[in-house]
Amino acid sequence: MAAATQVLGLDLANPVVVGSGLLTDQERNIRKLLTTGAGAVVTKTIHPNPPAGLDERIIRLPTGMINSTTYSKRSVSHWMDILRGLARDRLPVIASLHADTPAELAELAARAAAAGSRALELGISCLNEEDGLHDTPERVHAYTEATRAAVRVPFSVKLASGEGLHDRAFAAARAGADAVTISDTLPAAVVHPETGDLRLGGVFGYSGPGIKPLVLASLWQLRRTGFTLPVLASGGVQSGRDVHDYLGVGAVAAQVYTALHTDMYLTLARIVAETAGPGSTGRGAGPVTEAGRSERVRS
Numbered sequence: 001m002a003a004a005t006q007v008l009g010l011d012l013a014n015p016v017v018v019g020s021g022l023l024t025d026q027e028r029n030i031r032k033l034l035t036t037g038a039g040a041v042v043t044k045t046i047h048p049n050p051p052a053g054l055d056e057r058i059i060r061l062p063t064g065m066i067n068s069t070t071y072s073k074r075s076v077s078h079w080m081d082i083l084r085g086l087a088r089d090r091l092p093v094i095a096s097l098h099a100d101t102p103a104e105l106a107e108l109a110a111r112a113a114a115a116g117s118r119a120l121e122l123g124i125s126c127l128n129e130e131d132g133l134h135d136t137p138e139r140v141h142a143y144t145e146a147t148r149a150a151v152r153v154p155f156s157v158k159l160a161s162g163e164g165l166h167d168r169a170f171a172a173a174r175a176g177a178d179a180v181t182i183s184d185t186l187p188a189a190v191v192h193p194e195t196g197d198l199r200l201g202g203v204f205g206y207s208g209p210g211i212k213p214l215v216l217a218s219l220w221q222l223r224r225t226g227f228t229l230p231v232l233a234s235g236g237v238q239s240g241r242d243v244h245d246y247l248g249v250g251a252v253a254a255q256v257y258t259a260l261h262t263d264m265y266l267t268l269a270r271i272v273a274e275t276a277g278p279g280s281t282g283r284g285a286g287p288v289t290e291a292g293r294s295e296r297v298r299s
């Protein structure tokens with residue numbers, strides 16, 4: 001049985017969290033995802049100044065999707081009304097926030113906390129902005145430190161797997177984060193078969209089952225270096241087995257997003273049921289052991 005758990009001070013009925021994205025840009029969806037069984041839902045990233053005029057699209061691939069989307073286009077004041085209503089109903093919702101500068105993010109976090117949000121995720125690692133993402137430990141530290149100085153509510157800092165993750169994760173921890181979320185989408189490209197050009201015109205965010213082994217490896221390596229903050233896993237969850245794989249490498253919860261672009265509520269209900277079901281404690285569902293690894297290679 002997938003145990004109830006605590007994440008960022010919220011009591012979750014189960015460790016399956018719906019990650020931030022287009023599907024969580026509407027209050028109606030957020031509420032229905034919760035009644036469908038999500039342990040918690042992360043809102044679409046709220047931004048005081050979302051980029052305008054970008055070509056924001058999704059391309060489906062056999063192993064996931066590439067998207068060029070950025071932040072919610074709803075105004076901050078509209079979001080504050082939504083957050084107030086969700087907080088009034090004591091719903092386990094995590095407000096995802098980002099801004100152009102650490103000071104603006106701190107101000108936004110203070111507004112979300114004043115609206116009643118009990119948990120936040122700093123969505124600072126989107127690579128789809130015009131200039132891409134040049135993330136550094138210093139940048140992570142600055143956003144985290146400013147937010148910590150502004151709010152007492154627990155927050156997670158969302159990071160992308162890949163080069164330098166170790167230093168960025170420790171920077172978040174040192175600057176006062178309560179948890180980290182790993183991973184945001186990863187840089188990827190697809191060639192158009194007819195034109196030979198890159199589809200969407202460049203490198204954008206890759207998500208779905210193709211990134212799960214990479215994220216799993218990142219979490220495992222991070223734990224081995226002595227990283228002790230809670231980690232929310234995010235990347236390619238499609239089944240209860242995937243959730244347990246992440247719990248097995250030390251995540252406190254697993255987010256699911258891309259899988260929900262197909263039959264959103266049915267898919268979520270299945271993943272929650274599989275996470276709780278008897279099969280979830282079977283072979284390979286626990287911590288990754290040497291035996292487990294070699295067994296899986298053979299099967």
Ligand SMILES: Cc1cc2nc3c(=O)[nH]c(=O)nc-3n(C[C@H](O)[C@H](O)[C@H](O)COP(=O)(O)O)c2cc1C
Binds near residue numbers: 158211255
């Ligand atoms: C269309 C789309 C929109 C997304 N929007 C956001 C966002 O606004 N904020 C954020 O932190 N992550 C965003 N993500 C990233 C997801 O929350 C998630 O971290 C990532 O896709 C990996 O998980 P998955 O493989 O289960 O999708 C988005 C992903 C997709 C595919």
